Amino acid sequence: MSRARDSRSAAVPAPRRSRSHDRATGSGAPRGGAPGAGTGGAGEAGAGTGGTGEAGAGTGGRPTPHHAYPDAPRPPALAATAAIALGSAAGLLVLLGQLSGSARVFPGEVVLALVLAAATFAFGFWLFRRIRPVRTPDRFPCAVAALWGLTAATGAAVIANSALRSAWSSVLGLDLATAWGAALTAPFNEELLKLAGVVLVATAFPRALRGPADGFVLGALAGLGFEVTENLLYAVSAIVQSGATAGALSVVQSAVLRVGVTGPGSHWAMTAVAGTALGLLAPVAWRPPPGRAAAATGLVLLAMAMHWLLDAPVFGNTVPVILAKVLVIFTAAMLVYLAARRDHRRRVRAALAAGGAAEGLPRSAALALASRGGRYRELRRSAPGDHAPVRERQRRLLDDAEEAAAISRGAAPS
Amino acid sequence: MAPGTDAQRPHAPPHAGGSWWPPGLAVGAVAVLVTAWPLLDRVLPGTEPVRSGHALAVGSSEDVEAELTFRRDGWALRTGTSTAERVYHFSRGPAELTLSTVTPTTAVPPTAPELWRGLDRTLRAGDGSTRLGPPDPTRAEDGTRGLTGTLTSDTESGTAVLYPSPDGRFAVSMTLTGRDATRADLADVDDVLTSITFTREDA
Known part of the structure; x- marks a missing residue:
């Protein structure tokens, strides 16, 4: 509590100056972690500071003194960046081999x-960044996830x-x-491959997750990228499967089917659900308590089950059946999204109320900042x-x- | 919108981990998936024998079904690279038979010459040096009309045939080649190129 009281008593600009100084000089705060939390683990930060976690719950404490910024990326972040670059280059070579002929x-x-793939990607990239509650995420990590x-x-x-x-x-x-x-192969392989990318992005850009x-x-963005490339491969395959007599028509038909019919319940939805699991783990420095670990595992399995449902030849392959499957998958993804959105908004609003009070802002004015419309x-x-x-x-x-929301999430029980 | 407030600070949050295990696990999972499955596939048998007289359904539409019958022993189906009713890869000694079924999506079915040109382009997409010779008329054992011609590439030569289904809704193409096959090797087994039958469902 004493830390929280110290935070409250500090003039609002002061932590900013101190943080700017730390960032400019690369000194002062421990790299990437709360003071005293040597490994920078969120669990430790939350547990160690206590009051910081409470700040999100509206005690009035501000987290400013407790979060610091690394003056340089840590070795795992550098390694993750290298892995993303190598993986993307290798994947691109494989895809060029697939498509060059x-x-x-x-x-x-x-x-x-x-x-058509570029149009799908542009729309999806805009949409999935836009749906993040409170404010749009940083563009670069999003682009890397999609890449x-x-x-x-x-x-x-x-x-x-x-x-x-x-x-x-x-x-067989x-x-x-x-x-x-497909049902016995893709849900396992593809969900793990996409999710691996989100883990690497979270390591390379910890603030992004x-x-x-x-x-x-x-x-969703990693899934979007996967979906767009898969659509491209399927479109090219459709040219051949239709006898290469009306290639443009085959490409358009494939795109309409894969974007317009199955698109709303495809890779973006599955990986979004699996990515939500990582959002439970990252704030506790990837060392979750049992309940949170179980929830994360359940979400990854749910993503695989959604994928299996779409690929499995159960109930037939008619358009109404496919649409029904897509609806189930879309609904599942939306339920997960709404829960994540609600959690995020609740924590940010609580922290805004506390931060606004410290600056003398009316509560309603502080809470209005949680929405784009309110800020506008x-x-x-x-x-x-x-x-x-x-x-x-x-x-x-x-x-x-x-x-503060992130810290309170790390400190909260599972 | 207040775009100026949307930009977030870069770099790490308080929980920014120095932990190696999440990225290690991610890279390990990718490495295992791209190496373990190919290794498993390599140790499993990739072919299964095709009995003499066996009729294999190779394509169908609402009204017509196509079957390929193997008159001789010794053919093997490469299951790993085949997909039922779409593409089959067979081998018999040095001879290799690839059968593909295509389903045109145009309202008016393409003509046989159009399908032949499509086959030529499809083969060139797989191997840029492949060329189909000008087509000649041919007939399957059941009397179905088709086209046949020579197939050449930098590494092999052989014969291609193409049969549009009687209702025009799909077509079956076959290429008989072999990197190490002589003309005699291919001539020994080229009866397979005509052993296809198209049956109307109501027949």
Whole structure:
């Protein structure tokens, strides 16, 4: 509690100056961790500071003195960055090997497929960043998560899936393997491959994954990348499967089916659910208590089950059945999203109320900052010359509120 | 919107871990998936023998079903690279037979020459040096009309055939080649190229 009292008594700008100084000089605070928490573990930070966790619950304490910023990336972050770069390069090579022959012979069709893929990606990238509660996430980690899905995960899936499906053909026979091969292969391989990318992004950019809502968004983006590349591969495959007599039509039909029919319940939804699991683990420094570990495991298994449902030849392969499956998957993803969103907003609003009180802001004004509309309205009300300082104050309050929310999440029981 | 407030601070939060195990586990999982399954596939038998006289359903539409019958012993189906009713890879000694079923999606079914050109492009997408010769008419054992021609590439040569189904809803193509196969090797087994039958469901 004494720490919380110290925080409250500190003038609001003071921690900012101190933090800026720390960042500028690369000195002062321990790297990436709370004072006294040598490994920087969230569990330790939350448990060690106590009051910081309470700050999110509205005790009025601000987390500012307790969070510091690393002056340089840690070795695991560097290693994760290298792994992402290598994995993406390797995946890209595999995909180029898959597509180069078709691109040579069907250049117009492949360009059309690329344009449709790019449009899908652009819309998805905007949408999935936009749905993060409170504010849009940092663009770069989001792009890296999507890049992993676009290249590394798909390239690895090409290798792993073909080998496992071939093995299933040997074990089950061709007919059974053709019918069930996707359901017995993709949910396991692809969900793990996509999720591995989210783990690496969370390690390389720890601030990008501070809770379930962040996990949902990063997972959705990794899944989006995977889905877009898979759509491209399927579109090119559709040219061949239709006899290569009307390639553009085959590409468009494939895109309509995979974006318009199965798209709402495809890879983005599955990996978003699995990514939410990582959002439960990262705030406790990947050392979850049993309850939280069970919840995370359940979410990953749910993602695999969603994938299995879409791929399994159960109930037939008619359009109504596929639409029903997509609806189930979409609903499951939305339920997970709403729970993550609610948790994030609740914690941030509590922290905003506390932070606003420390600055003398009315509670309603502080809480309004939790929404984009609220921030916009405050900006509109302010004099034109005040926009920059108002915006800066909003950013500062939100930074600290989300920091407090992350710390409270790490300190909270499972 | 207040875009200026949306940018978040970079770098690490308080829980920014120095832990190696999450990225290690992630990289390990990827490495295992791309190596373990290929190794498992390698130790499993990748082929299964095809009995003489065995009729294999290789394609169908609402009204027509196509079956390929193997008159000779010694053919083996490569299960790992085959997909039922879409693509089959067979081998018999040095001879290799690839059968593909395509399903045009146009409202008006393409003609046989159009399908032949499509087959040419499809083969070139797989191997840029592959070329199909000009097609000649041929007939399957059941009388179904098709096209046949030579197939050449930098590494092998052989014969291609293509049969549009009687209702035009799908077509079956076959290529008989072999990197180490002589003309005599292929001639010994080329009866398989005509041993396809198209049966109307109501027949």
